[in-house]
Amino acid sequence: MIEFQAVRKQYDNGTVAVHELSLSVQTGTITVLVGPSGCGKTTLMRMVNRMIEPSSGKVLVGGTDVRERDPAQLRRGIGYVIQQAGLFPHRNVLDNVATVPLLHGRSKQEARRRAGELLELVGLPQELGKRYPAQLSGGQQQRVGVARALAADPPVLLMDEPFSAVDPVVREGLQDELLRLQDELDKTVLFVTHDIDEAVKLGEKVAVLRQGGHLAQYARPDDLLADPADDFVTAFVGRDRGYRRLSFVDPDGVRPEPVATVELGTKVPPEPRWRLAVDGDGRPRGWLPPGSNVDGELAEAQLVAGGSLYTEHTPLRGALDAALSAPSGQGVVVDGDGRLVGVITTDHVLDVIAQHRRGVGEGLP
Numbered sequence: 613m614i615e616f617q618a619v620r621k622q623y624d625n626g627t628v629a630v631h632e633l634s635l636s637v638q639t640g641t642i643t644v645l646v647g648p649s650g651c652g653k654t655t656l657m658r659m660v661n662r663m664i665e666p667s668s669g670k671v672l673v674g675g676t677d678v679r680e681r682d683p684a685q686l687r688r689g690i691g692y693v694i695q696q697a698g699l700f701p702h703r704n705v706l707d708n709v710a711t712v713p714l715l716h717g718r719s720k721q722e723a724r725r726r727a728g729e730l731l732e733l734v735g736l737p738q739e740l741g742k743r744y745p746a747q748l749s750g751g752q753q754q755r756v757g758v759a760r761a762l763a764a765d766p767p768v769l770l771m772d773e774p775f776s777a778v779d780p781v782v783r784e785g786l787q788d789e790l791l792r793l794q795d796e797l798d799k800t801v802l803f804v805t806h807d808i809d810e811a812v813k814l815g816e817k818v819a820v821l822r823q824g825g826h827l828a829q830y831a832r833p834d835d836l837l838a839d840p841a842d843d844f845v846t847a848f849v850g851r852d853r854g855y856r857r858l859s860f861v862d863p864d865g866v867r868p869e870p871v872a873t874v875e876l877g878t879k880v881p882p883e884p885r886w887r888l889a890v891d892g893d894g895r896p897r898g899w900l901p902p903g904s905n906v907d908g909e910l911a912e913a914q915l916v917a918g919g920s921l922y923t924e925h926t927p928l929r930g931a932l933d934a935a936l937s938a939p940s941g942q943g944v945v946v947d948g949d950g951r952l953v954g955v956i957t958t959d960h961v962l963d964v965i966a967q968h969r970r971g972v973g974e975g976l977p
């Protein structure tokens with residue numbers, strides 16, 4: 613557990629970055645600090661590994677005041693990942709990661725073997741180990757940064773806007789990867805971002821900070837979206853918080869309907885309705901518009917790209933998105949292996965939301 617007890621930080625120039633803030637971070641969970649630029653997130657995080665000392669108050673890690681710990685020894689138990697990964701530019705990827713086990717007294721050979729395992733853990737192919745950081749994409753560099761932070765197997769991981777320098781698609785991949793890793797590793801993670809979507813996706817709990825280092829609200833993402841504490845939090849979580857909250861709504865009640873399908877590579881007579889094209893394994897590939905005259909065998913070029921796919925039993929937000937984005941008005945539902953299960957309409961998803969609202973009795977916003 614990490615505990616901030618009435619922590620305050622005033623810099624020498626008089627700026628109060630953190631104002632008497634108290635917060636407990638549960639062991640084995642991801643806790644996110646979110647808020648606008650300059651609200652004190654980084655200052656608060658760096659007090660955990662003593663890169664910054666509080667002006668007053670205490671920070672405890674595992675029940676001990678960090679001021680009683682030797683900074684170097686304290687940091688060995690705390691991984692630290694920053695934006696742009698912070699890699700050594702003149703060392704190759706494998707050696708960047710191996711640095712940490714080497715510092716811990718492992719032999720060079722052993723350190724490299726461990727580094728190889730870690731690269732695999734974060735989803736990087738072994739052959740990238742020989743490259744230099746500048747020869748990797750931004751997303752790959754971030755993965756190396758995570759591998760290096762994990763190298764000493766620290767119980768605590770501090771992550772300061774680690775994914776903010778990469779494009780949105782890569783960023784989503786990195787977020788998913790972090791959630792997968794966390795499932796496996798059960799670290800105590802403190803994660804800083806200014807992106808509320810990232811915060812509610814990753815955080816088991818989310819602390820919203822406002823200017824001057826005040827804690828505006830500390831809650832589970834679902835509660836934050838359903839019941840923002842004040843106008844500041846309401847504005848910060850945004851007007852589409854109702855839609856965001858669908859990410860946490862149980863999809864019970866979603867009943868996919870059958871859909872007319874056609875198979876790629878077969879002859880297809882025209883029909884006055886939308887049909888979903890699937891490959892030989894039953895995976896959806898796109899839609900064939902009503903009345904399409906297919907010359908010869910059906911090929912991908914004749915299809916309209918489908919909308920997003922909804923994987924059954926995942927939260928309702930994906931179901932609504934699939935229904936809204938489908939060119940045919942029918943959202944495509946697939947199973948965990950990506951094979952077609954059926955389709956859902958927007959009306960059906962809205963009905964499920966309405967049922968949920970009645971059942972839960974506490975209305976979606």
Ligand SMILES: Nc1ncnc2c1ncn2[C@@H]1O[C@H](COP(=O)(O)OP(=O)(O)OP(=O)(O)O)[C@@H](O)[C@H]1O
Pocket residue numbers: 623624625627628629647648649650651652653654655656806
């Ligand atoms: N060394 C310093 N000396 C003086 N003021 C500082 C110092 N470091 C940070 N600050 C100020 O303290 C406040 C909080 O800064 P901090 O970096 O913790 O915010 P943040 O929420 O992490 O911001 P961002 O999202 O922009 O990184 C800001 O007003 C900042 O200008």
